Amino acid sequence: MFQPNMFDNHHHLLDMITKPPSEGEISNMRDEDFENKSVSEAMEMPLGLCDDLDPNQRPNKKKRYHRHTQHQIQELEAFFKECPHPDDKQRKELSRELGLEPLQVKFWFQNKRTQMKAHHERQENSILKSENDKLRAENSRYREALASATCPNCGGPAAIGEMSFDEQHLRIENARLREEIDRISAIAAKYVGKPLSSFSHPSSSIAGTGRSFEHGISNFGAHSGFAGDMYGGGDLLRLTTLPTEADKPIIVELAVAAMEELVRISQAGEPLWIPGDHYTEVLNEDEYSRTFPRVMETKSLGMRLEASRDSAVVIMNHISLVEILMDVNQWSRVFCGIVSRAMTIQVLSTGVAGNYNGALQVMTAEFQVPSPLVPTRENYFVRYCKQHADGMWAVVDVSLDSLHQGPTAPRSRRRPSGCLIQELPNGYSKVIWVELVEVDDREVHNLYKQLVDSSLAFGAKRWVSTLDRQCERLASSMANNIPAGDLCVITSPEGRKSMMKLAERMVMSFSSGVGASTAHVWTTLSATGSDDVRVMTRKSTDDPGRPPGIVLSAATSFWLPVAPKRIFDFLRDENSRSEWDILSNGGEVQEMAHIANGRDPGNCVSLLRVNSPNSSQSNMLILQESCTDSTGSLVIYAPVDIVSMNVVLSGGDPDYVALLPSGFAILPDGPSLGNGISGGGGGLEVGSGGSLLTVAFQILVDSAPNAKLSLGSVATVNSLIKCTVERIKAAVTGENP
CATH class of the missing domain: 3.30.530.20 (START domain)
Structure with missing residues (x-):
């Protein structure tokens, strides 16, 4: 049995992340609620705390317009370069050295961070505008090429059946670029404050794109810096971005909570899991909502909860299984019938030396059924690996769509899903797999509706069966005794x-x-x-x-x-x-x-x-x-x-x-x-x-x-x-x- 201690290791996981936030930032996350307030609001708040004091003891309002000396500003600026998020102890030390109140030091750092954030956004908006202009220029070139396309035999306008392969792709690329301009213009309008018509092509329509653009402005154009491997990435590079520094503590919170939920769900019996038809298990949604109320509160309109659980004993040791799940190329290769494309966006933590304990990585993947009649499910999620005991591991996924909401809601969202891996003798392992997905599958063809609704198409049984079969195949390829x-x-x-x-x-x-x-x-x-x-x-x-x-x-x-x-x-x-x-x-x-x-x-x-x-x-x-x-x-x-x-x-x-x-x-x-x-x-x-x-x-x-x-x-x-x-x-x- 697992004896999880998920939240005890929360801060340890934060320390392992690339460029982690300081310990003071984590312990004072409540203070950061002031971050988005205006300077005047932030300065008004401490005065409100004095309303119950004796009128003679109330501070003079003019004190909030205190102007720092040049020496104080220089010292604060120098400290900001080293540590933009000082904790209580550091703020008190600074206040003593500079002759300021701790609250004044706190508000100076908050205002400075707000100023830096606005500066970075202006720079990033400039990059966005440049990219937008570039795409529009390319779009115009493609339109001119298509307008002048002629038949090589007669010199007349080219018909579809006579058009060369490359010219057909020009037409398709033209439509893709127009769609890209619409997406970028919508984001630009949101952040720069200009109306959509000043950026987009007159004939474009955001409603007609049919795709989501679920990433913030802050990392646009930074795709070349992503960490990790890519398997069949394609358009995924345009649909996701690197997490920001502000995102990382939130991602850790989500991963730790998801790990706790996965462990509980994978080992629970009735009443959470009840017997279903055809020797299956069914998740009791009423019991699930009582056990995890925060999860059900975020359930999107028009989406259903698809839950399944399955287990098997496979011929592979637990360490190798963990390596397969944490390496996007191996994972995509082993589950190639299910994972049509996948990419590691960023590795936030590689885990402790020598294994993946504590590894945390942001990923994106597309899951499929081998038929053109079943739409794929695209997910942007974090994957977290943790060793719970000697020979006992767990790997969990949970979607990150809430970090950067796009104009179109995703059709699929991964609730805490993944597997528990238990070491067994002779190189075997026991795997318990849980798939918990919130999905809108109304576009599935009627032929496949019952298969999808029964969780056989995307559910845990398919993952476990594929893993079991692939483990046997790998064992066969390594065998030396040839018949x-x-x-x-x-x-x-x-x-x-x-x-x-x-x-x-x-x-x-x-x-x-x-x-x-x-x-x-x-x-x-x-x-x-x-x-x-x-x-x-x-x-x-x-x-x-x-x-x-x-x-x-x-x-x-x-x-x-x-x-x-x-x-x-x-x-x-x-x-x-x-x-x-x-x-x-x-x-x-x-x-x-x-x-x-x-x-x-x-x-x-x-x-x-x-x-x-x-x-x-x-x-x-x-x-x-x-x-x-x-x-x-x-x-x-x-x-x-x-x-x-x-x-x-x-x-x-x-x-x-x-x-x-x-x-x-x-x-x-x-x-x-x-x-x-x-x-x-x-x-x-x-x-x-x-x-x-x-x-x-x-x-x-x-x-x-x-x-x-x-x-x-x-x-x-x-x-x-x-x-x-x-x-x-x-x-x-x-x-x-």
Whole structure:
């Protein structure tokens, strides 16, 4: 059992933060309430304290206009440079040395801090104005380029289908810059005091941006100074800023309180957690509001509280688990199916020497479901790690949206969420995971509504199941005993590890492109001729892991009245591949190598060879990874060059093998109803034990440096994915397409 002492270590944590506030500042936080008052108000307040004194003892009002001597001012200025927040003891010492009252010293420092703050804001507003002017100039250049776009063949105005890829991106960049100008103008108007129309473009509309800008003016333009790593950052750099010095004590307060709440919630039983349907636990919101009243008071209008808890014993020691959670790159890689992008904004504390005890870092992340029909959840939060006892750790997240309110409220807010990690013998650990989120999910597609509402889509069970499966995969990659069946192709342990590393990159690439992330570099094309298939395009130039040229990605999600396990077994089986894979052209598929990744036989990496009747496709190789757990399954594959694959199988570097992964994401359509449904039809509906299947393809349509995108290429890919969907439906349901 935990014996938490959260608040006892509060000041110790503050001391560990980069540029921490002084101890006097923390102990006198109540005094700082004077900070935002005007000079005259601050000087009036001490007089009010004397109202009950004898009239003869009341101080003369003229004393509040006391003018300090030049010597006093010089001494105060010098002390301010060393310590802008003196405590009571320091103020009394100064008052004795300078012949002033302690209250006069206190108000001088308050006024000086207010003066410095106003000076810094004027400087930052000037930077903002400069950035705004720069963006407007760039916007004008893009508009001129688009206005003069011509067809290279006839010289006339360019039509959408004839416009080059780069020109299409100019149009998109133009819209993005206009949106950026609107955001910055709104912030400038708030702080500089000028009306919005004097900054923004006449045709812009703040209401139409649809995104939040949740950061203050004080750190705008300082992104180059953020501390930490970035995984798929993209637009996150524009949406968050470094915390200010004034924010840091508040962040510490939030983190310490969140840690206490996480420990209590993770270990509590009834009445806080009560049994729910389908072997789940349900948070008793009435009991939760009584236990943590301050939390429920801040609940936003139109948002629901989504709570879940799950636990598992995983094959990884507790120290390694903590390292994964506290390193944004490792965390994003292990949970790549859930975390579509993440970034460490600033490390406030690295913890004590040698481990992460006391580590505190501000982060931002986007969480996803592998389907374009489920909006992602973006969060700006602090992550706090603490060791509670020998072999017992906890890592907690809590949102920081309240620090810098933007014009648009966030759709998702992380209440205290995270995990407790208990060391077990033989390198194992017990993990208790809690997900507590305040969310507005009204934009979720009806197909996925029940899955999201049941907390299976974003809840604790998915995090724990993914962690358990990834721990097994890591243990498999480190194993030295290679089964005899692999030796025919994989000639060494190094070759086995290289193949698994290549498969891992393939899975990460697929996961980052199959969801609805707002940070994708993909461009959605409107002229697809279909409402249910999403087609996107990108140009790959300097990435050695992708073939150069224009790549099209198509994705669609649909429901099938078949249990997820049956679909998973069908899609991963090389013997049934010819029933749905159009590109294999009906050829025989043979498994050349097989690497098991865990206890479930469905968790494996395979190398397949297609013996196609078409001589041009003869002996085509396919790298495939399949993985499954109780919350969902993936089958991901990519064609690979034979020469490159031979290098990998010999233990060579897999990072230079170009991959375009395609595949399938299979999710239950709601909470499990036992063994599910093994057959088809019968008037079944979503939520009755069927499956939600997402199909996604990536195809290189043109490798020329100056290639142009044609609507014919889009139509071809669109037809390919539709045909594949029809074949899968016919095979697993027994219905004719």
